[in-house]
Amino acid sequence: MxxxxxxxxxxxxxxxxxxxxxxxxxxxxxxAAAKVDPAKGATLYAEGDNARGIPACVSCHxxxxxxxxxxxxxxxxxGEAYVYKQLVAFSGDARPGxxxxxxxxxxxxxxxxxxxxxxxxxxxxxxxxxxxxxSNWARxxxxxxxxxxxxxPVHRATARPAAACQPxxxxxxxxxxxxxxxx
Numbered sequence: 001m002x003x004x005x006x007x008x009x010x011x012x013x014x015x016x017x018x019x020x021x022x023x024x025x026x027x028x029x030x031x032a033a034a035k036v037d038p039a040k041g042a043t044l045y046a047e048g049d050n051a052r053g054i055p056a057c058v059s060c061h062x063x064x065x066x067x068x069x070x071x072x073x074x075x076x077x078x079g080e081a082y083v084y085k086q087l088v089a090f091s092g093d094a095r096p097g098x099x100x101x102x103x104x105x106x107x108x109x110x111x112x113x114x115x116x117x118x119x120x121x122x123x124x125x126x127x128x129x130x131x132x133x134x135s136n137w138a139r140x141x142x143x144x145x146x147x148x149x150x151x152x153p154v155h156r157a158t159a160r161p162a163a164a165c166q167p168x169x170x171x172x173x174x175x176x177x178x179x180x181x182x183x
Contacts, residue, residue, distance in 0.1 A: 077122055090103075
């Protein structure tokens, strides 16, 4: 019975060798994947790309990913894989209909990885304390008042009116408020 299967086993072995040789030859000619570059990610995060309509991430998410705007997430110190996954989700069907959708779709895969790598190198920043001291309230009011300026590149790029922007309407309400919000 061993002799009956011997030619079959030999031909199967030869076929497997041939397939593995073709696969390894294809891998040898495949272009190498681009290396992740956090420095390029930092540049894109800080400056954006006006030619492609991508505003600087810093305008909404703050310097080094430490947003002072409560509605925008703090990205500094987040895991590289997490940030990349979110950018992919924004550019796909998983998280459609947000302001980030248009920007994430404009990024290449390499740029998404670079920005994610940059943000992973930054330290997470603590949030402002939620106390009613005048100095904390002044910092919150200043951050809220500067929000309209920060959102302008986004409004120009998306043609989204400021009246429809939740952060901008929140900033308007915060800047005209005379007493602090309860913690």
